[in-house]
Amino acid sequence: MNILILGSGGREHALAWKLAQSKKVSKIFIGPGNAGTVNSGTNLNLDPGNFPEVKKAVLDNRIDIVIVGPEAPLVEGIHDFFLADSSLKHIPVIGPDKSAARLEGSKDFAKDFLYRHNIPTARYKSFDISSLKEVPQFLSTLKPPYVIKADGLAAGKGVLIIDDIHEAELEVAAILDGKFGTAGRKVVIEQFLKGIEASVFIITDGTSYKLLPEAKDYKRIGEGDTGLNTGGMGAVSPVGFADKAFMDKVTRQIIDPTMKGLSADGIVYKGFIFFGLINVDGDPFVIEYNARLGDPESEVIIPRIKSDFFELIEGVAYGDLDKRGIEIDNRFCTTVMMVSGGYPGDYNKGLPVTGFDLTSDCMVFHAGTKIAGNDVITSGGRVLAVSSYGDSMKEALRKSYRNAAQIKFKGHYYRKDIGFDL
Numbered sequence: 087m088n089i090l091i092l093g094s095g096g097r098e099h100a101l102a103w104k105l106a107q108s109k110k111v112s113k114i115f116i117g118p119g120n121a122g123t124v125n126s127g128t129n130l131n132l133d134p135g136n137f138p139e140v141k142k143a144v145l146d147n148r149i150d151i152v153i154v155g156p157e158a159p160l161v162e163g164i165h166d167f168f169l170a171d172s173s174l175k176h177i178p179v180i181g182p183d184k185s186a187a188r189l190e191g192s193k194d195f196a197k198d199f200l201y202r203h204n205i206p207t208a209r210y211k212s213f214d215i216s217s218l219k220e221v222p223q224f225l226s227t228l229k230p231p232y233v234i235k236a237d238g239l240a241a242g243k244g245v246l247i248i249d250d251i252h253e254a255e256l257e258v259a260a261i262l263d264g265k266f267g268t269a270g271r272k273v274v275i276e277q278f279l280k281g282i283e284a285s286v287f288i289i290t291d292g293t294s295y296k297l298l299p300e301a302k303d304y305k306r307i308g309e310g311d312t313g314l315n316t317g318g319m320g321a322v323s324p325v326g327f328a329d330k331a332f333m334d335k336v337t338r339q340i341i342d343p344t345m346k347g348l349s350a351d352g353i354v355y356k357g358f359i360f361f362g363l364i365n366v367d368g369d370p371f372v373i374e375y376n377a378r379l380g381d382p383e384s385e386v387i388i389p390r391i392k393s394d395f396f397e398l399i400e401g402v403a404y405g406d407l408d409k410r411g412i413e414i415d416n417r418f419c420t421t422v423m424m425v426s427g428g429y430p431g432d433y434n435k436g437l438p439v440t441g442f443d444l445t446s447d448c449m450v451f452h453a454g455t456k457i458a459g460n461d462v463i464t465s466g467g468r469v470l471a472v473s474s475y476g477d478s479m480k481e482a483l484r485k486s487y488r489n490a491a492q493i494k495f496k497g498h499y500y501r502k503d504i505g506f507d508l
């Protein structure tokens with residue numbers, strides 16, 4: 087089997103690393119990949135958003151299955167593009183079609199889905215330019231802070247949490263006026279939920295599903311969860327509070343009703359569903375759905391899958407996931423994200439990275455790197471995720487930090503307090 091993984095981050099490196107361990111996989115291609123993915127396969131110079139380019143790579147390299155890492159190609163319809171093309175339609179795409187990917191691509195669609203299927207989520211209302219004048223009235227029914235979300239994909243910047251009601255009104259108007267481009271044609275305003283977050287994942291063939299390990303992501307740039315939001319500064323798995331009682335509620339109140347809801351709505355979902363949850367006094371609520379795996383969550387949950395991950399991929403591809411097994415590693419896995427100084431604001435690229443040879447007993451997943459001659463250089467804000475196993479979270483973190491300290495690039499930064507709240 088030849089596999090093509092689309093994307094270039096730590097998630098895609100972790101996927102390639104895991105699939106390279108499968109006896110059933112012959113060749114792995116990553117498009118475009120990074121300086122780390124070359125250790126698990128062959129990088130292809132392509133843009134996952136350019137579907138004709140993807141098609142050419144698939145045919146040239148006799149690809150049997152395509153795994154889509156990031157959300158944008160899914161929301162733009164890469165799965166539908168394959169189904170509509172006579173030379174591609176027999177090649178399974180792991181990732182939902184355009185209509186199913188609306189769970190991530192439109193917050194308004196996701197909230198409506200959650201409400202219609204009685205899945206716990208924050209109270210909300212959606213607005214567009216024609217209902218702008220009703221915003222103050224709805225805000226007045228909520229307690230601060232106010233959560234304001236651009237409807238569409240906004241590169242992780244589309245959620246604002248604002249204390250002042252007048253500022254909230256101004257922000258809604260600014261988003262509807264194009265602050266986030268077309269992503270802000272609609273705005274969701276919702277009740278703020280207070281609790282601790284967790285990321286829960288399933289893989290589904292549209293009929294049955296398998297629960298993957300859960301994780302907790304650390305989104306803020308600063309220690310103690312302060313400062314700007316980032317793509318994620320570290321992650322741990324398992325998550326202490328996600329015990330059996332909590333996960334039973336997640337299954338009964340969230341995952342099963344989501345599967346039933348998709349089926350009732352006539353949506354066949356093939357791929358990963360990422361449930362962004364918040365634990366409010368022991369009860370799970372959905373904050374968001376994503377149509378993909380998380381990053382940096384993948385860098386801790388994929389290493390905790392002990393069995394052959396390709397079995398699950400094949401199960402989705404052939405629609406027999408119920409016949410496939412999954413075995414989870416009981417150990418903890420943690421990851422610490424090393425980022426460029428200045429991130430998530432402006433930062434430098436092209437900085438040489440050294441010290442890989444000094445690391446041991448860890449997995450260094452590349453997130454924003456590329457190869458330049460004999461060097462690995464930075465090519466993004468989030469550069470490397472240093473993942474380790476341990477019999478406790480502390481032990482795993484100790485290893486991640488010991489190894490992160492060996493890797494150097496000018497102005498690098500990482501949070502020293504991953505796992506602090508667990």
Ligand code: AMP
Nearest residue numbers: 208233242245276277278279280373374
């Ligand atoms: P998102 O971009 O949808 O992942 O949202 C970014 C972050 O905003 C989430 O990870 C939460 O920390 C926060 N958030 C979103 N919705 C809510 C809510 N209803 N209550 C509290 N926090 C929220």
Ligand code: GLY
Nearest residue numbers: 303318380381382
């Ligand atoms: N780590 C959060 C995300 O992947 O969206």
